[in-house]
Amino acid sequence: MPRSSIRQWRTLSALCRRFIPTQCRSYAFVTAPIGEELGLVLDDEHRTLRKRKHGKPLPLPPLLDPKVLSERGRWEQSKPKPRAGQITPFQKKLRESPYAYALASPVRQCRAVQHFLPSDLLVSLHASPHPETSEPWLIPLSLTTDSPKHLGPPYRFTLRHMVAEHLSRRTNWKGGIYPRISDELGKTASKLVWREDMPDLILSLLRRNLMPKLQWHIKQSGSRMVACHDPCSSELDPIDDVACVLYFDTLKTRADEIQPRVNEIVEHVEHWAGYYAEGLRDVLDPHRAIKATHLPPIWWKGPLVPRLRPRHRFPPLEFKTSIWRGRRVAVYGLHDMLGPEKVKELLEGTRFEGEKCVVLKSGYQSLRLQVHLMQLQAYLASLGP
Numbered sequence: 001m002p003r004s005s006i007r008q009w010r011t012l013s014a015l016c017r018r019f020i021p022t023q024c025r026s027y028a029f030v031t032a033p034i035g036e037e038l039g040l041v042l043d044d045e046h047r048t049l050r051k052r053k054h055g056k057p058l059p060l061p062p063l064l065d066p067k068v069l070s071e072r073g074r075w076e077q078s079k080p081k082p083r084a085g086q087i088t089p090f091q092k093k094l095r096e097s098p099y100a101y102a103l104a105s106p107v108r109q110c111r112a113v114q115h116f117l118p119s120d121l122l123v124s125l126h127a128s129p130h131p132e133t134s135e136p137w138l139i140p141l142s143l144t145t146d147s148p149k150h151l152g153p154p155y156r157f158t159l160r161h162m163v164a165e166h167l168s169r170r171t172n173w174k175g176g177i178y179p180r181i182s183d184e185l186g187k188t189a190s191k192l193v194w195r196e197d198m199p200d201l202i203l204s205l206l207r208r209n210l211m212p213k214l215q216w217h218i219k220q221s222g223s224r225m226v227a228c229h230d231p232c233s234s235e236l237d238p239i240d241d242v243a244c245v246l247y248f249d250t251l252k253t254r255a256d257e258i259q260p261r262v263n264e265i266v267e268h269v270e271h272w273a274g275y276y277a278e279g280l281r282d283v284l285d286p287h288r289a290i291k292a293t294h295l296p297p298i299w300w301k302g303p304l305v306p307r308l309r310p311r312h313r314f315p316p317l318e319f320k321t322s323i324w325r326g327r328r329v330a331v332y333g334l335h336d337m338l339g340p341e342k343v344k345e346l347l348e349g350t351r352f353e354g355e356k357c358v359v360l361k362s363g364y365q366s367l368r369l370q371v372h373l374m375q376l377q378a379y380l381a382s383l384g385p
Contacts, residue, residue, distance in 0.1 A: 096362045098370035111176025112157040112167055120371060123202055124154040127185060136185055137193045143205040153180040159379050164199040206376045207338055213369045218350050227355045231331050233323040243362035244330040244370060248343055251320050251333035256384060266313055277305045317381050332373050337380060
């Protein structure tokens with residue numbers, strides 16, 4: 001085969017791998033039939049045979065043969081569950097870690113960026129019939145019910161406000177609909193509706209799920225929550241088992257207030273840079289010159305013009321933390337996450353009314369609360385200065 005044909009074939013293969021979306025399916029484990037469920041069988045010395053109307057009996061597959069499974073089970077022993085009194089300090093620390101709890105959730109694919117993430121870092125939408133029109137609407141039912149099972153195939157994406165806004169623009173969300181949802185809905189798949197207020201709806205549900213858990217922990221009279229004057233290390237070091245700090249005031253600075261204006265200026269400059277590159281494409285593009293010797297490669301997107309560095313335009317996210325005995329602990333600004341009215345309602349009439357911040361101690365009871373705090377904080381996270 002000529003070299004040019006090989007090069008064209010490789011180019012075509014790369015394009016197919018890049019633009020053809022992949023589909024991820026999950027299959028449940030099937031239990032092996034036992035007894036009468038096997039049907040008409042014959043017992044051999046080392047295996048089980050299935051009777052046939054015509055022809056000789058055929059052996060059962062090893063995964064369904066009870067004799068093979070029993071012999072294999074003799075050499076396999078499941079690890080016993082640890083008892084409460086035999087848990088090591090590391091196992092106790094791992095059991096009470098909200099990060100380990102979130103990362104241990106089942107891995108699923110984000111339909112917006114095609115990345116695989118733990119389920120606790122994704123939001124799941126399910127098709128639900130509208131009460132008046134009966135048309136299928138995508139609703140975050142997993143945030144409204146405690147048992148999000150048997151709701152049909154979900155539509156998942158990263159738990160970020162900016163991702164929800166991107167999917168809500170025009171019809172970007174339709175690119176994430178995969179065949180399982182269409183097969184489940186049938187003829188009504190073309191009438192699937194995406195709510196216009198989806199970003200705000202998810203935010204309100206996250207806040208509604210967090211409020212009762214916070215109220216329950218704050219109203220408890222035990223020592224699971226301890227008031228402190230400031231989330232600095234000098235105030236936290238005397239306290240044992242610090243999991244996170246709940247700060248009732250805002251954590252934003254003057255730089256956060258001018259950040260929206262900075263984003264507008266950057267977008268304006270980027271717009272004019274692209275306009276300039278498009279208008280002078282014949283001059284700036286070397287592949288359009290008269291003496292051009294080759295076609296543009298696959299990765300070529302157009303002529304290069306001066307732009308802001310991606311690291312400066314899209315800096316990494318920063319979450320507020322504090323130092324406690326040599327390690328970092330999360331600091332959650334409830335004023336920014338819930339709003340001043342919700343914080344006032346949360347503290348009114350409690351023993352922490354008038355306090356600036358409280359320390360939430362680590363423990364299995366506060367594990368789910370910390371996961372909800374992480375989810376709401378991640379959903380509202382934005383690119384800072």
